[in-house]
Amino acid sequence: MKIFVRERNRSEEGTKRPRYRVVGVQGGDLKIYAKRIRQCELKALEAHTGAEIVYLERDGEGKEGKKKGC
Template sequence: MKIFVRERMRAEEGTKKPRFRVVGVQGGDLKIYAKRIRKVELKELAEHTGAEIVYLTRDGEGAEGKKG
């Protein structure tokens, strides 16, 4: 099983906000109801389910989703 996440732009380290957004889950029988999740919570989920965490990269610009 794999859990795909990406780091949020507005939540830097030390801001006391969840830093990651769950994008999708492959395989297994896991339902995640939270939109945003902390790294500690993510690691604990992966540990208990035997899942691998896949960190998706960002381009840093955010230009692809903008309407022009």
């Protein structure tokens, strides 16, 4: 089983806000109801389910997926 996550735009270390966003889950019978998740919660999921956590890279610009002009 794999859990795909990426770092959020507005998250910074030390802000006490969840830093990762769950993008998807492959395999297994796992449902995640949280949109944003902390790293310690990811580690707990990994330990209990045996899942592999896959950290996705960000493009750094945030331009993909946004509408151009109105």
